Amino acid sequence: MQQVSELFKEAMGRLAAGVTLVTTEIEGRPWGLTVSACCSVSMEPPLLLVSLLTKNASTEAIKKQRRFGVSLLASDQTAAAKAGAKAGAPKFFEEFVESDPIGKTYVVKDALAHVHCQVENVVEAGDHTIFIGLVEHVTAGDLKQPLLYFHRQFGSFTNELEQKEIVV
Numbered sequence: 001m002q003q004v005s006e007l008f009k010e011a012m013g014r015l016a017a018g019v020t021l022v023t024t025e026i027e028g029r030p031w032g033l034t035v036s037a038c039c040s041v042s043m044e045p046p047l048l049l050v051s052l053l054t055k056n057a058s059t060e061a062i063k064k065q066r067r068f069g070v071s072l073l074a075s076d077q078t079a080a081a082k083a084g085a086k087a088g089a090p091k092f093f094e095e096f097v098e099s100d101p102i103g104k105t106y107v108v109k110d111a112l113a114h115v116h117c118q119v120e121n122v123v124e125a126g127d128h129t130i131f132i133g134l135v136e137h138v139t140a141g142d143l144k145q146p147l148l149y150f151h152r153q154f155g156s157f158t159n160e161l162e163q164k165e166i167v168v
């Protein structure tokens with residue numbers, strides 16, 4: 001019989017998720033970690049959460065710096081998503097970020113949007129650390145198809161996008 005944890009992993013793989021890059025700074029350089037465990041928590045005040053494996057280098061850096069960025073990826077950004085997900089490898093991100101950090105966090109070039117957060121709360125949960133961030137600044141890029149992750153595969157949204165004005 002399969003273990004609950006294996007079935008849980010399989011089940012969660014069937015929850016289609018948007019893909020983000022959580023950005024931080026390590027050794028004075030931009031660093032990006034691919035993360036799908038990201039969601040908004042509150043609008044007043046604006047809060048967002050990301051859940052990161054506690055033993056990740058990014059987790060340690062964010063705990064120290066008390067801030068992080070979240071770039072929401074478009075479907076043509078699979079290369080950045082793969083670079084930020086390389087297990088056991090450094091994730092220095094000069095190739096993918098704007099040259100200057102805006103609002104003190106690094107922004108992935110051509111992302112759908114970028115959210116700058118100051119750490120408001122840190123919650124340890126199992127082998128992960130949940131960072132609840134107070135949203136300080138938001139930038140929006142062009143509206144393009146989002147990058148999605150489903151059943152361990154990258155893909156995109158197949159519906160035609162209705163162009164609605166984004167007010168940020």
Ligand SMILES: Cc1cc2nc3c(=O)[nH]c(=O)nc-3n(C[C@H](O)[C@H](O)[C@H](O)COP(=O)(O)O)c2cc1C
Nearest residue numbers: 034035036037051052053056084085087088089149
């Ligand atoms: C689509 C996708 C989503 C991911 N989401 C998360 C996540 O929400 N939290 C997390 O800690 N790692 C997530 N990962 C794994 C990390 O990106 C990374 O591969 C892993 O932590 C290994 O990094 P390390 O070797 O630096 O520890 C995701 C990977 C992929 C491909």
